[in-house]
Amino acid sequence: MDPRDEARRLAGLLAESRHAIVFTGAGVSTESGIPDFRGPSGLWRRIPPEVFTIEYFLERPLEVWRLFSEFFYSFRGAKPNPAHLAIARLEELGVVKAVITQNIDGLHQAAGSRKVIELHGNLRWARCMSCGHKVALDDAVETVRRGQLPHCPRCGGLLKPDAVFFGEPLPDDALEEAFREARSADLVLVVGSSLTVYPAAYIPEYARRRGARLVIVNLEPTPLDNLAEMIVHRKAGEFLPLVVKELEKILGLN
Numbered sequence: 001m002d003p004r005d006e007a008r009r010l011a012g013l014l015a016e017s018r019h020a021i022v023f024t025g026a027g028v029s030t031e032s033g034i035p036d037f038r039g040p041s042g043l044w045r046r047i048p049p050e051v052f053t054i055e056y057f058l059e060r061p062l063e064v065w066r067l068f069s070e071f072f073y074s075f076r077g078a079k080p081n082p083a084h085l086a087i088a089r090l091e092e093l094g095v096v097k098a099v100i101t102q103n104i105d106g107l108h109q110a111a112g113s114r115k116v117i118e119l120h121g122n123l124r125w126a127r128c129m130s131c132g133h134k135v136a137l138d139d140a141v142e143t144v145r146r147g148q149l150p151h152c153p154r155c156g157g158l159l160k161p162d163a164v165f166f167g168e169p170l171p172d173d174a175l176e177e178a179f180r181e182a183r184s185a186d187l188v189l190v191v192g193s194s195l196t197v198y199p200a201a202y203i204p205e206y207a208r209r210r211g212a213r214l215v216i217v218n219l220e221p222t223p224l225d226n227l228a229e230m231i232v233h234r235k236a237g238e239f240l241p242l243v244v245k246e247l248e249k250i251l252g253l254n
């Protein structure tokens with residue numbers, strides 16, 4: 001199918017919706033130069049996933065802090081790509097009401113999205129594992145680069161990046177807000193997620209089971225494909241700007 005036809009179809013679904021939400025994963029940021037986990041050049045080819053479990057962190061905090069500083073922290077220089085910008089524009093047009101993201105890179109906010117629910121934390125803070133006090137991640141990374149473990153200035157507890165590690169619960173407030181959005185949604189647009197990481201992947205599934213339409217834009221098949229009304233196997237950064245263009249036409253804006 002011609003990508004413009006697919007874009008027109010998705011724009012039509014978005015125009016009909018009253019409360020569309022977007023659910024994103026690492027694939028929305030690959031075109032900003034940030035590798036995903038499971039794709040062909042994903043991070044798991046370089047770092048074994050066990051490293052980012054909470055058990056491993058507690059056993060070898062300095063080693064994990066070093067890897068975190070080397071890989072994830074370097075993403076802080078990344079810029080939003082056309083997919084992030086298109087999603088922000090869909091919100092500006094009043095069609096998308098919220099972006100629920102598994103990413104920690106902050107690129108939706110950098111692109112101008114206003115309502116962003118971060119399920120897996122962020123790259124802004126480090127958090128004390130004892131008292132919960134937050135410290136700027138920059139300061140913690142600086143300590144790690146001096147070869148020391150970062151500790152809480154309040155209670156001396158161990159600091160951990162404020163990104164959710166495997167085996168850790170998701171932040172309550174983000175999870176609650178995400179489910180609230182899923183309950184209100186009549187359309188969920190999934191962008192760049194393998195939909196294999198739970199409980200996050202349950203959010204689009206839950207919305208779908210409550211009657212929302214499900215559209216998936218992803219390079220590869222996902223386990224929720226059988227529930228989707230529309231599946232687009234294209235690069236998000238190439239496809240989503242076409243959707244915006246078609247939607248603007250429908251709304252009489254160009």
Ligand code: CNA
Nearest residue numbers: 025026027036037038103104105192193194218219235236
């Ligand atoms: P994942 O499991 O790595 O899946 C990414 C999916 O995106 C794959 O199915 C790819 O085929 C697809 N994909 C890759 N590039 C594109 C593209 N240009 N257009 C469309 N699809 C594309 O990632 P998930 O987000 O599903 O898994 C959840 C993990 C990954 C979360 O815990 C994230 O925190 C974590 N993660 C985040 C980042 C980030 O913040 N940018 C980077 C790496 C991993």
